[in-house]
Amino acid sequence: MKFLVFISIFVTFSTQAQIAKDKCKFLGNIISNHTPTDFTTYWNQVTPENGGKWASVEASKDVMVWTDLDNAYKTAKDNGLIFKQHNFIWGQQLPSWIGGLSADEQEKQVEEWIKSFAKDIPIQITSML
Numbered sequence: 447m448k449f450l451v452f453i454s455i456f457v458t459f460s461t462q463a464q465i466a467k468d469k470c471k472f473l474g475n476i477i478s479n480h481t482p483t484d485f486t487t488y489w490n491q492v493t494p495e496n497g498g499k500w501a502s503v504e505a506s507k508d509v510m511v512w513t514d515l516d517n518a519y520k521t522a523k524d525n526g527l528i529f530k531q532h533n534f535i536w537g538q539q540l541p542s543w544i545g546g547l548s549a550d551e552q553e554k555q556v557e558e559w560i561k562s563f564a565k566d567i568p569i570q571i572t573s574m575l
Contacts, residue, residue, distance in 0.1 A: 474489055476494065477494060477497075477518040478495045479513075481521045490528065494514060494517075494518035495518075495532065497518060498515045498531055499539045500536070500539070501542070503559075507541070534559065534563065
């Protein structure tokens, strides 16, 4: 009996596809190095996974590799989806080179990283209410 209830709930949910479509709600997921072909069937918000973290973008000081982050942003833009950056500074995934800098230089590098990110991506503040 429990198994049949699960199947009927799953079938009902999956046939409704994107439950947030045309609503003032966001149901998002992460995109890594490629976008699943059925992503927009289920999700209306994009968050880059590790590709959006500083250590992934700038593994070598002053060498920015935006490929994975650009892919996530392009997916959002091309499909009219909300783009949400995962985080800017993640203590466990900082570039390895940052630890060798003075506190003042670290602060400058953090500011440079955030400005570099925001340079080509329009910032939009929206109310979630």
